[in-house]
Amino acid sequence: MDMSSNTVNGGHLRAFIERIEKLEEEKRAIADDIKDVYGEAKGTGFDPKIMRKIISLRRQDKHKRQEEEEILDLYLAALGE
Amino acid sequence: MDMSSNTVNGGHLRAFIERIEKLEEEKRAIADDIKDVYGEAKGTGFDPKIMRKIISLRRQDKHKRQEEEEILDLYLAALGE
Amino acid sequence: MDMSSNTVNGGHLRAFIERIEKLEEEKRAIADDIKDVYGEAKGTGFDPKIMRKIISLRRQDKHKRQEEEEILDLYLAALGE
Amino acid sequence: MDMSSNTVNGGHLRAFIERIEKLEEEKRAIADDIKDVYGEAKGTGFDPKIMRKIISLRRQDKHKRQEEEEILDLYLAALGE
């Protein structure tokens, strides 16, 4: 029985998994950095809860603007037809 | 009335917010990379669902090992009293 | 205008809400019981912190075993295709 | 060396742990029941998200009323002095 394809597949799978795990570790490190910034801000008297609200609102605004951009693009594309 | 402290605080707050937003953008970029890797793996025939389970399992193993370390430390500390 | 369906729906909604609230109350009562047991154990000399770690570890073991079952099922299903 | 106290303590500890785990299992079962009720409500056309909001509001009202009760009790106690 030929097991070579399994071996190769196993190696590929392992490589994919390790790439993802590495990326997830980086992502986690950034999440920790974010937490640190909140902590630092809190240490200088800012309320993290309020900060989160501000950031959330700004994110929503950005999404809203992006959607409006997309709608505008749709209109422009329609006019171009 | 002296508004300068407000200005300074506002500047500090803005700086914190922008640092966090930048970090969140980086985090999001990494999340996109992860998604791409899953897509690439899927393209070569691996099932993303199974991959996620494997990664989840490996993460649990790691977490479990860490907790066992912690409980050992707790016991040792208790014995030391 | 016929409002009867609103009334019926309102009655149904109320019934659902009250069922949930009753269940949540029971859940809270059990949480209190758990807290009491920790207190009792502490009163007889056991460290609640260590107890929590042990319970957490056992929960993880169980969860891990379940996930291993699931991944096995996934593999078997994949092979069956 | 006399190990009997360890044995006895171990038995006690095990008993406490198992009592807690049993209670946690009951708690989890109730949480599942709650989820089922939400699902049932959704199946008859109610939006779970809105239901959660309603329940949250009612809970807040209840807490508010309880706090008002406590304040009233404080006043009454003060008058009784």
Place this chain on the structure above:
DNA sequence: TCAGATAAAATCGCGC
């Protein structure tokens, strides 16, 4: 596009 699953964020509650 929608439901169901998964993961993230926010909130809550506890012990120190």
Place this chain on the structure above:
DNA sequence: GCGCGATTTTATCTGA
């Protein structure tokens, strides 16, 4: 009161 862990709610993503 503060950090930390658990829980709950919200957002995202995948597959039908």
